[in-house]
Amino acid sequence: MNKLLLGAAASVMLAQPVLAQDKVLTIAGSGGVVKEISERVFLPAFEEATGWSTKFVAAESNILLEVRTMVASGQMLYDAMEVSASAYPQAVREGLLEPIDYKLLDPNNELPDKAKKEFGVVAASYSTVPVQRLDKNPEGRKMESWSDFWDVEAFPGPRSLKQQPEYNLEFALLADGVALDDLYDVLGTEEGVDRAFDKLDELKPHIPVWWTSGAQSVQLLSDGEVFYSTTYNGRVGKLQESGIDVEIMWNGGALHTSHVGIPKGAPNYEAAHEWVRVRTMRPDLEAEYVKHLPYPNFAPGLFDAMTEEQAKTMPTYPANADLQFVANEEFWADNIERIRERFDEWLLE
Amino acid sequence: MSVAGLNFRHITKRYGPVVALDRFSLDVAPGEFMTFLGPSGSGKTTALNILAGFTSATEGDVLIGDRSVVDLPPEKRNVGMVFQSYSLFPHLTVFENVAFPLRLRGASADTIKQKVGSVLDMVKLADFGGRMPNELSGGQRQRVAFARAVVFDPPVLLMDEPLGALDLKLREQMQLEIKRFHAEIGCTIIFVTHDQGEALTLSDRVAVMRDGRIAQVGSPQDIYDRPESQYVAEFIGRTNLFQLRRGQGGTWDIPDLAAAVSGIAEANLSQAALSVRPEKIRPVPAGAQADQIAFDAKISDVVFQGDHVQYEAVAQGGKTLIFQDHRGPGSELLPKGLAVRLGFSASDAVPVERETA
Amino acid sequence: MSARSYLWLFLPALALLLLFILAPAADLLRASMFDPDFTTEHFARLVTRGVYIDVMLRTIRVSLIVAVCCTIIGYPIAYFINLQPRSRQTILLFLILIPMWMSILIRTFAWIVVLGRDGLLNEALAAVGLIDEPVRMLFTSGAVLAAMVQILLPIQILTCYAAMTEIDFDLIRAARVLGAKPRQALMRVFLPLSLDGTITGLVIVFMLSMGFFITPALLGGRQDTMIANLIEFQVQRLNWSFAAALGLVLLLLTIVMIVLLRGLGRMAARRILKAGL
Numbered sequence: 001m002n003k004l005l006l007g008a009a010a011s012v013m014l015a016q017p018v019l020a021q022d023k024v025l026t027i028a029g030s031g032g033v034v035k036e037i038s039e040r041v042f043l044p045a046f047e048e049a050t051g052w053s054t055k056f057v058a059a060e061s062n063i064l065l066e067v068r069t070m071v072a073s074g075q076m077l078y079d080a081m082e083v084s085a086s087a088y089p090q091a092v093r094e095g096l097l098e099p100i101d102y103k104l105l106d107p108n109n110e111l112p113d114k115a116k117k118e119f120g121v122v123a124a125s126y127s128t129v130p131v132q133r134l135d136k137n138p139e140g141r142k143m144e145s146w147s148d149f150w151d152v153e154a155f156p157g158p159r160s161l162k163q164q165p166e167y168n169l170e171f172a173l174l175a176d177g178v179a180l181d182d183l184y185d186v187l188g189t190e191e192g193v194d195r196a197f198d199k200l201d202e203l204k205p206h207i208p209v210w211w212t213s214g215a216q217s218v219q220l221l222s223d224g225e226v227f228y229s230t231t232y233n234g235r236v237g238k239l240q241e242s243g244i245d246v247e248i249m250w251n252g253g254a255l256h257t258s259h260v261g262i263p264k265g266a267p268n269y270e271a272a273h274e275w276v277r278v279r280t281m282r283p284d285l286e287a288e289y290v291k292h293l294p295y296p297n298f299a300p301g302l303f304d305a306m307t308e309e310q311a312k313t314m315p316t317y318p319a320n321a322d323l324q325f326v327a328n329e330e331f332w333a334d335n336i337e338r339i340r341e342r343f344d345e346w347l348l349e
Numbered sequence: 350m351s352v353a354g355l356n357f358r359h360i361t362k363r364y365g366p367v368v369a370l371d372r373f374s375l376d377v378a379p380g381e382f383m384t385f386l387g388p389s390g391s392g393k394t395t396a397l398n399i400l401a402g403f404t405s406a407t408e409g410d411v412l413i414g415d416r417s418v419v420d421l422p423p424e425k426r427n428v429g430m431v432f433q434s435y436s437l438f439p440h441l442t443v444f445e446n447v448a449f450p451l452r453l454r455g456a457s458a459d460t461i462k463q464k465v466g467s468v469l470d471m472v473k474l475a476d477f478g479g480r481m482p483n484e485l486s487g488g489q490r491q492r493v494a495f496a497r498a499v500v501f502d503p504p505v506l507l508m509d510e511p512l513g514a515l516d517l518k519l520r521e522q523m524q525l526e527i528k529r530f531h532a533e534i535g536c537t538i539i540f541v542t543h544d545q546g547e548a549l550t551l552s553d554r555v556a557v558m559r560d561g562r563i564a565q566v567g568s569p570q571d572i573y574d575r576p577e578s579q580y581v582a583e584f585i586g587r588t589n590l591f592q593l594r595r596g597q598g599g600t601w602d603i604p605d606l607a608a609a610v611s612g613i614a615e616a617n618l619s620q621a622a623l624s625v626r627p628e629k630i631r632p633v634p635a636g637a638q639a640d641q642i643a644f645d646a647k648i649s650d651v652v653f654q655g656d657h658v659q660y661e662a663v664a665q666g667g668k669t670l671i672f673q674d675h676r677g678p679g680s681e682l683l684p685k686g687l688a689v690r691l692g693f694s695a696s697d698a699v700p701v702e703r704e705t706a
Numbered sequence: 707m708s709a710r711s712y713l714w715l716f717l718p719a720l721a722l723l724l725l726f727i728l729a730p731a732a733d734l735l736r737a738s739m740f741d742p743d744f745t746t747e748h749f750a751r752l753v754t755r756g757v758y759i760d761v762m763l764r765t766i767r768v769s770l771i772v773a774v775c776c777t778i779i780g781y782p783i784a785y786f787i788n789l790q791p792r793s794r795q796t797i798l799l800f801l802i803l804i805p806m807w808m809s810i811l812i813r814t815f816a817w818i819v820v821l822g823r824d825g826l827l828n829e830a831l832a833a834v835g836l837i838d839e840p841v842r843m844l845f846t847s848g849a850v851l852a853a854m855v856q857i858l859l860p861i862q863i864l865t866c867y868a869a870m871t872e873i874d875f876d877l878i879r880a881a882r883v884l885g886a887k888p889r890q891a892l893m894r895v896f897l898p899l900s901l902d903g904t905i906t907g908l909v910i911v912f913m914l915s916m917g918f919f920i921t922p923a924l925l926g927g928r929q930d931t932m933i934a935n936l937i938e939f940q941v942q943r944l945n946w947s948f949a950a951a952l953g954l955v956l957l958l959l960t961i962v963m964i965v966l967l968r969g970l971g972r973m974a975a976r977r978i979l980k981a982g983l
Binding site for chain 3: 225340344349
Binding site for chain 3: 403432438439497
């Protein structure tokens with residue numbers, strides 16, 4: 001009797017994994033609300049499309065660390081993973097990612113170039129953008145570019161930037177007339193960095209405060225302590241709702257992208273591409289996702305489902321995306337130590 | 350400035366409903382050593398504070414010399430003062446403490462040096478000028494406080510229970526010193542104390558205070574030998590009180606002793622009692638003597654105190670009294686329980702106003 | 707039995723001192739010198755780049771100004787309280803303690819509300835017609851100083867008050883009756899006797915100022931950066947060794963300054979008192 005029961009139980013326990021084993025896709029990503037929304041929006045769609053089941057693993061704070069260990073041991077447990085903007089260059093350098101097969105993923109070439117990286121596809125994005133208090137602008141004038149942001153005669157008033165070198169150097173170069181596409185070529189040279197700092201010198205006296213958190217940047221604008229400041233695009237909507245007359249200037253904004261990628265030695269390389277497609281190319285799903293988390297990607301036709309007003313607030317809206325540069329996290333990963341020390345000391349001067 | 354007398358004129362001080370001083374009037378002669386004696390709450394310190402300018406009088410006037418001082422701040426009254434806790438400035442040396450009033454008066458460095466030197470000499474602390482107050486003994490501090498109070502030759506010197514913090518022996522020694530200082534300086538001294546011994550030793554006159562008024566003022570001997578009230582008689586030294594009842598033909602009955610006395614002049618005392626100091630009562634031989642009041646008693650307690658013996662005895666009527674024997678040549682202790690005949694001279698008995706309880 | 711037999715009473719304090727002061731300080735030293743191998747580069751960076759020297763000097767300067775301001779404002783307040791009747795003293799001390807129940811963060815934020823472009827002060831000044839345009843008050847050194855003084859003032863008031871209650875009032879009476887005008891009694895007796903406590907308060911305020919970081923961070927501009935801000939900044943940057951070196955420098959500067967202040971403060975105060983009388 002006992003033996004019989006035990007045997008039956010064992011067979012059940014064994015049978016289930018065996019059944020599912022071939023058809024489970026394991027995805028690693030952030031926990032919390034990201035996991036919650038992903039499980040509600042993307043996972044069912046994937047299961048419906050493929051008949052596979054899915055397992056979403058909320059990885060510890062540093063996914064890269066786990067993946068590095070798995071690659072080293074030859075035992076890759078994940079099929080797909082989130083790759084944050086800052087993790088991407090490092091993962092690429094260490095060879096932790098499989099290249100994306102765009103023939104497989106996007107045979108009709110629907111994704112814009114900005115969305116396609118060699119080892120990942122843009123899954124979410126946000127922007128660091130300059131914002132202006134329209135009510136503080138001189139009569140009939142409006143900032144159009146970083147040159148305007150730097151022009152304290154035409155647009156007098158206090159300004160703020162984030163207290164870090166990242167992207168501020170880019171902004172300075174743009175203000176100094178460097179073209180979007182040449183940004184990182186210029187910044188890659190010592191003269192370029194000098195040029196950026198020289199340009200920042202001009203604006204320094206007009207920056208009473210350097211912000212350190214997104215909340216602070218919005219507060220400064222809201223209180224009128226500064227008239228012009230960079231901030232994250234996701235925070236501007238709330239500011240406008242509270243009755244503050246602010247507007248994003250997309251021209252020259254920094255677009256930050258995070259990616260979905262496939263780790264080296266992933267067990268289900270092809271099925272993982274299907275997941276990438278579901279995550280990055282389905283406007284219906286993405287529209288639903290963006291309702292909860294304001295970090296859109298480049299899913300083709302995403303904006304067809306939105307009102308134009310709504311679409312214009314999205315950093316990946318083509319008219320907005322075209323004006324911005326994609327923040328080059330690889331550059332910053334390579335140069336941060338050197339430039340940050342200089343920036344920190346420059347701030348104190 | 351020379352020595353000045355002072356006058357309190359109808360000083361009244363009220364704290365809300367409480368009357369601390371009640372129409373207090375007193376004239377003090379120049380150079381006189383006047384003591385305010387009384388228990389705490391009797392108004393002696395209030396009178397001193399009004400004189401010094403620390404408190405203002407509700408009514409009345411105070412004159413130093415012939416100048417009214419009630420409207421002057423303390424620093425303009427030019428009086429010296431010795432405090433109960435010395436109140437030496439702990440951050441200044443002995444020399445600087447004593448020099449303090451002179452510096453404030455703008456004296457020259459030479460004058461200061463000379464005056465401080467001579468006053469420190471007088472209090473026998475000539476070598477202590479460089480010490481800090483906390484390096485001194487209690488008696489030394491007392492003398493510094495005194496030196497500081499008189500260095501600027503104030504016409505009046507106030508002393509607020511200055512010996513209260515010293516032990517008995519030192520206190521007696523300091524009493525003599527103060528007497529000597531007074532003789533040397535000659536200024537008017539107002540001395541406040543609750544210690545009757547101190548008052549009797551030091552003073553030219555004593556004002557016995559009670560409930561904001563002067564109960565009696567007079568020389569120590571007056572106060573002791575001729576108290577005017579039971580209060581004064583009992584506050585100064587010890588005494589025996591016998592009730593008096595008006596008898597016949599100008600005599601007074603003493604019911605406690607089953608005796609009578611005549612020749613008491615102050616017959617107008619409404620509530621009279623007879624005060625007899627313990628040392629005035631002594632054993633007497635049987636048989637009446639003129640001018641002697643004698644009675645039978647039994648010794649109930651014997652307290653040997655070296656130079657004298659204090660006896661407690663119970664008179665026949667049950668009244669307990671005390672008497673002292675100052676052990677002249679050949680005197681012997683009387684045993685407890687001994688039946689004795691005691692007596693005192695009528696001239697040693699002082700009629701006083703009795704307390705109406 | 708000598709006092710020596712009671713030395714063990716110090717053991718708990720000694721243990722705490724070792725565990726929570728000396729050990730961390732030693733660790734700080736280690737962290738600043740090994741990164742991961744022995745190096746003096748962090749200290750060299752501190753000394754050779756002018757900006758860090760500037761920050762150190764500024765930290766000392768700001769702390770000194772705050773300590774002196776707290777003393778100049780706090781001493782008379784403590785004196786005033788000391789003159790009140792007992793019951794009123796209790797109420798006044800209570801009122802002074804109330805702000806200390808609030809966190810420094812909240813008190814600092816309150817200053818933002820007061821000093822902002824659209825803040826109370828600017829609106830008040832505009833309402834009276836003194837200004838047409840809002841004046842920049844936030845993110846200035848003045849804002850930092852004002853807030854630090856306001857935050858630390860209760861400490862100096864309480865320290866001064868404690869020192870003053872120790873003074874026997876008869877000493878003042880003695881001074882008066884010996885010929886001192888009220889002001890002279892204050893200067894010659896009360897002030898010297900409360901001087902020690904006042905200098906102690908000044909040193910405490912100075913010491914606390916040296917480590918201030920929230921207030922300069924929120925109310926000051928980059929020109930108001932203090933050592934503590936640098937430390938926080940470097941910790942955020944994960945520059946542990948440099949942060950440790952900064953921390954050690956802050957510790958040493960504070961100790962040296964305290965010793966200097968106590969000595970110089972007393973000497974200067976004595977001299978001023980003597981010369982001024």
